[in-house]
Amino acid sequence: MKLFIIKFLAVFMFFGISSVYAAEPSANSMHQEETYKAQPLGEMMQGFLDSTGVSALLNPSPDELNAHGHTMSDFHKTWGRVIMIIITFLLFYLAIAKGFEPLLLLPIGFGGLLANIPLAGIAGDDGFLGIIYHMGLANQLFPILIFMGVGAMTDFGPLLSNPKTALLGGAAQFGIFGTLVGAVALSQYTTIFDFTLKQASAISIIGGADGPTSIFIATNLAPELLGAIAVASYSYMAMVPIIQPPIMKALTTDAERKIKMTTLRHVSRLEKLIFPIMVLVLAILVLPDATPLIGAFMFGNFLKESGVVDRLSDTMQNALINIVTIFLGLAVGSKLAADQFLVADTLAILALGIVAFSVGTAAGVIMAKIMNLFPGHKINPLIGSAGVSAVPMAARVSNKVGMEYDRSNMLLMHAMGPNVAGVIGSAVAAGVLISLFK
Amino acid sequence: MDTNLVIEGAKFMLLGMGTVFLFLILLIVLMNAMSVIIHKFFPEPQTDLSASTVNSQKNHKTIVAAITAAITHHRQA
Structure with a gap:
């Protein structure tokens, strides 16, 4: 009996609610009929044809604006979009078939595809890509969150057991500053580039081989170049296994490549726990401008090493970083709109980026050779290239090249030291650049 | 404005590389000191x-x- 009453009530409520809802659409349609004018079928067809993508690509409307509300050239509205869509397909190919940083290139590529759709305005201020961009990229939130996750994934053990390899991570930052000088010199004395000091700084940070740091600096110093800088940075990081080995082999002798390094000592848990706090305190004292990046990085690492908040550290390493990666990729992709990417500056950025990257790699290797001139345990110069951040790819490359010459020479853990020092080094370099432009 | 950008860039390089190395050298010194202190006073069982x-x-x-x-x-x- 009780059940029956409940059923009866439920049915009654259902009808009551649906009748309320039914009342609204009818009022709406009344309103719509007032504004809607009857049209002949021919005009309707014509109107529909004008709103198709084919028509928008072939006969662009002269008053269509880009995501920033500026006018665009006809090229950027028509063939530019087609070219960009083909470029995004190329990114898909590289990510899926070649395995180049698929976690980032796929969201970036798809964001680029969506940003180049005519009429829909997905990358505009009201489109969802535009909203994501303003939510976390324009204000530099996403790179910071990524750094937190990377911190929670990083093990500083190899660095702590062989502290002097941190110098290799410092030397690799020469890629940033060397390219900066080169870029401003070419802007000053030739007509190839025309970059301001700020833009040149934002471009040369690609040499740090650290995606989040590049994005952090680009949004800070030269937001107009963000798309090209982010794409260059992540594609070169993905191409570490192709770019680095020739440079490493050119700068080392056969005997140097076969150097065996002493086994790493055991690092106590207390050391690993104190380390993040120590780095942060040092950053506070030396360079507070680097503390947003270093602070987030060390926060993630501290939670991991504390060992008492596995749930939080697990979230940072997985759920959080995955969610932010999706958003970050799409937001960067929104900057691949034809009118922003298909400009002469992009080619210059791609060229300077690879120079920065190669110089950084070379500087790390040379630094290792210089350190070998001093007494003490010898360092295999192949781990110097891991001083560019690109964790853990660069370390894997060192290991792989080392194994080519001596199958029993495991350099992976030795290379992780300069690798994580490179992350700290590029965060410091970023802090210096930010403080100089304040 | 007649600033020489190249000289500005070189200043950036000097300051930037200087800071990076200063930071990392201090870090190395601290890491070594920490390792000595921890091994002396808080050895792991x-x-x-x-x-x-x-x-x-x-x-x-x-x-x-x-x-x-x-x-x-x-x-x-």
Whole structure:
């Protein structure tokens, strides 16, 4: 009996609610009929044809604006979009078939595809890509969150057991500053580039081989170049296994490549726990401008090493970083709109980026050779290239090249030291650049 | 404005590389100091570990012998 009453009530409520809802659409349609004018079928067809993508690509409307509300050239509205869509397909190919940083290139590529759709305005201020961009990229939130996750994934053990390899991570930052000088010199004395000091700084940070740091600096110093800088940075990081080995082999002798390094000592848990706090305190004292990046990085690492908040550290390493990666990729992709990417500056950025990257790699290797001139345990110069951040790819490359010459020479853990020092080094370099432009 | 951008860039390089190295050198000094202090005052309890290694010394030797044999076999093959 009780059940029956409940059923009866439920049915009654259902009808009551649906009748309320039914009342609204009818009022709406009344309103719509007032504004809607009857049209002949021919005009309707014509109107529909004008709103198709084919028509928008072939006969662009002269008053269509880009995501920033500026006018665009006809090229950027028509063939530019087609070219960009083909470029995004190329990114898909590289990510899926070649395995180049698929976690980032796929969201970036798809964001680029969506940003180049005519009429829909997905990358505009009201489109969802535009909203994501303003939510976390324009204000530099996403790179910071990524750094937190990377911190929670990083093990500083190899660095702590062989502290002097941190110098290799410092030397690799020469890629940033060397390219900066080169870029401003070419802007000053030739007509190839025309970059301001700020833009040149934002471009040369690609040499740090650290995606989040590049994005952090680009949004800070030269937001107009963000798309090209982010794409260059992540594609070169993905191409570490192709770019680095020739440079490493050119700068080392056969005997140097076969150097065996002493086994790493055991690092106590207390050391690993104190380390993040120590780095942060040092950053506070030396360079507070680097503390947003270093602070987030060390926060993630501290939670991991504390060992008492596995749930939080697990979230940072997985759920959080995955969610932010999706958003970050799409937001960067929104900057691949034809009118922003298909400009002469992009080619210059791609060229300077690879120079920065190669110089950084070379500087790390040379630094290792210089350190070998001093007494003490010898360092295999192949781990110097891991001083560019690109964790853990660069370390894997060192290991792989080392194994080519001596199958029993495991350099992976030795290379992780300069690798994580490179992350700290590029965060410091970023802090210096930010403080100089304040 | 007649600033020489190249000289500005060189200043950036000097300051930037200087700061990066200063930071990392300080970090190396601190890491070494920390390691010394921690090993002196807060050594990790390793008693049971060393006991077990003594007990299994012989066991280790047989394992090492087996691995060496496997490697030589692999190299010859």
